[in-house]
Amino acid sequence: MTTTRDYYEILGVPRDADESTVKSAYRKMALKHHPDRNPGDKGAEEQFKEAAEAYAVLADREKRARYDRFGHAGVGGPSSGGAGYDPTIFADFGDILGGLGDLFGFSGGGRRGGVRRGADLRYDLEITFEEAATGTETTLQIPRDESCDTCGGSGSAPGSSPQQCSQCRGHGQVRFQQGFLTVARTCPACGGIGRVIAKPCQSCQGHGKVGQERKLTVKIPAGIATAQRLRLAGEGEHGGPGAPPGDLYVVVHVADHAFFLRDGDDLLCDMPVNFPTLALGGQIEVPTLTDPTTIQIPKGTQADTRFRLRGKGMPNVNGRGRGDLYVRVQVAVPTKLSREQKALLEQLADTLADRRHEPVPAGSDAERPFFDRVKDIFG
Numbered sequence: 001m002t003t004t005r006d007y008y009e010i011l012g013v014p015r016d017a018d019e020s021t022v023k024s025a026y027r028k029m030a031l032k033h034h035p036d037r038n039p040g041d042k043g044a045e046e047q048f049k050e051a052a053e054a055y056a057v058l059a060d061r062e063k064r065a066r067y068d069r070f071g072h073a074g075v076g077g078p079s080s081g082g083a084g085y086d087p088t089i090f091a092d093f094g095d096i097l098g099g100l101g102d103l104f105g106f107s108g109g110g111r112r113g114g115v116r117r118g119a120d121l122r123y124d125l126e127i128t129f130e131e132a133a134t135g136t137e138t139t140l141q142i143p144r145d146e147s148c149d150t151c152g153g154s155g156s157a158p159g160s161s162p163q164q165c166s167q168c169r170g171h172g173q174v175r176f177q178q179g180f181l182t183v184a185r186t187c188p189a190c191g192g193i194g195r196v197i198a199k200p201c202q203s204c205q206g207h208g209k210v211g212q213e214r215k216l217t218v219k220i221p222a223g224i225a226t227a228q229r230l231r232l233a234g235e236g237e238h239g240g241p242g243a244p245p246g247d248l249y250v251v252v253h254v255a256d257h258a259f260f261l262r263d264g265d266d267l268l269c270d271m272p273v274n275f276p277t278l279a280l281g282g283q284i285e286v287p288t289l290t291d292p293t294t295i296q297i298p299k300g301t302q303a304d305t306r307f308r309l310r311g312k313g314m315p316n317v318n319g320r321g322r323g324d325l326y327v328r329v330q331v332a333v334p335t336k337l338s339r340e341q342k343a344l345l346e347q348l349a350d351t352l353a354d355r356r357h358e359p360v361p362a363g364s365d366a367e368r369p370f371f372d373r374v375k376d377i378f379g
């Protein structure tokens, strides 16, 4: 069960709501839609689950940041390829209801059994424009907690073993009287695990995990663009015992190119050309992603004319061919002229009949919106 609705909308809180607002909105929703208060009401049950899912994300600073950035896909939602129902969503439930969860016959599920999926990790990778064009392979150094070798991950010093928690006698929950109700809470002594470590392992201070750097080789496909991400399944943080690890998301940032602007798979390049070549026609050399190539400028070419070089753009990241390269010519106006050049230009000017300047009628420049749009994208 995963929802596609906006988590903020589900809880009815603004996007900048602080932690306590989120918490109290969730508490209200959870109490209102709890299945035990609405027996047989499927709609209430769905709303209840939806609220729990929304809260699980918005109450977790890291998950919330990922959700704000990537939407449901960033937190294992439907579009990420179906992480599906996450049992840990309900792990916090007993806590937030202050024991009411248990009163309603709702068992927390996740945490007690230790089935807690490992956290996802994010790695921001910067690559050059050229690397994005050709694809590349890179080695990442990922810090991750690994199981401690000394204690085998148990957290107990070698030769000792965890002992039953004396406060909850291994149940992971403590019950107490509140008014005329008996309520249960997660045991504060053992955190709900039911056992405590009597003699902590020296190497990991009883955590069972030690921080290590891992090297991972990642293939970056040709044609990747900024903000696209690669998911490395199972390379996130380790989960609890018997639980799957999280995933590692590599978020790619492609550096700008010196003169190519990118629009999807197409590239754009402005090319200053001198006036005689535009007027008389000629050949100019233009850069491409690989070797420079030559294009023919027809005589009488106007400024802003675009030339399309098919298949000279970026490769499509999904392997669907390549984009095109657009070369837009601009008029190169010389700023330093020799005496001879100046005289020649003056001679030319005298021969040009139309010395009156007329504005171009508005709306005749159909190409401009295209480039305006491109400029928008690249800021």
Ligand SMILES: [Zn+2]
Residues within 6 Å of the ligand: 148, 149, 150, 151, 152, 153, 154, 155, 156, 201, 202, 203, 204, 205, 206, 207, 208, 209
């Ligand atoms: Zn250890």
Ligand SMILES: [Zn+2]
Residues within 6 Å of the ligand: 165, 166, 167, 168, 169, 170, 171, 172, 173, 187, 188, 189, 190, 191, 192, 193, 194, 195
């Ligand atoms: Zn305990």
